[in-house]
Amino acid sequence: MERLSASHIAAAQGGFEPQRPNNFMIELTPPGGTSDVIELSVFSCPFPADATEVMRIPYANEERKVAGKTTMQGDGMELVLIDYVDQQVLQTMRRWRQMVFDPHTGKTGLAKDYKVDAHLILFGPEGTMERKWQLMGVWPSALKTGEGSMERATDANKITVTLQVDLIWLDGE
DSSP: OOTTOOTTTTOTTOOOOOOOTTOEEEEOOOTTSOHHHHHTTEEEOOOOOEEEEEEEEEETTEEEEEEEEEEESTTOEEEEEEOOTTSOHHHHHHHHHHHHEETTTTEEOOHHHHOEEEEEEEOOTTSOSOEEEEEEEEEEEEEEOOOOOTTOTTSOOEEEEEEEOSEEEETTO
16 A cells, blocks of 8 residues: 555545544433433534643652543533424523522532433444443533524524533443
8 A cells, every 4th residue: 555645545445434523422311301302402512532631740850740630521511502492402401500500599409419421422424333432420510591693593592511521431441
């Protein structure tokens, strides 16, 4: 195979099929809600990310680096949903968010009541070759309900939910 040729990419005999960013689904059921409302309303969702802080240990004129604290999704993952008039998308997200913090009482809920587990699934363009990510300890830390605009009559309103995730791993790791 010639190194300067792209003949290996999406070749007729197979191999190097690109993952399309629109071939994904999130399986997420908020407490007291149904998974269909979220799954069928997804507009966009970042794929999993994690980062480990670097701990530096100075010694004389040198330093060594070791792994420090690891965080999943940094400041959270922004799940964007289409706000459908005839579906309970906003209501479902508001109820879940209220389990975290209730503005009527000023109380913060218990993690056991508002945390759920979820899956993010990537698949090939014909629906096979799934990669399934496990998302543990998912909960909404912020909710943006959209924005009014008199000039955007052809856009759907979008709800943005910032989800916090405790742990993420790819099935089979």
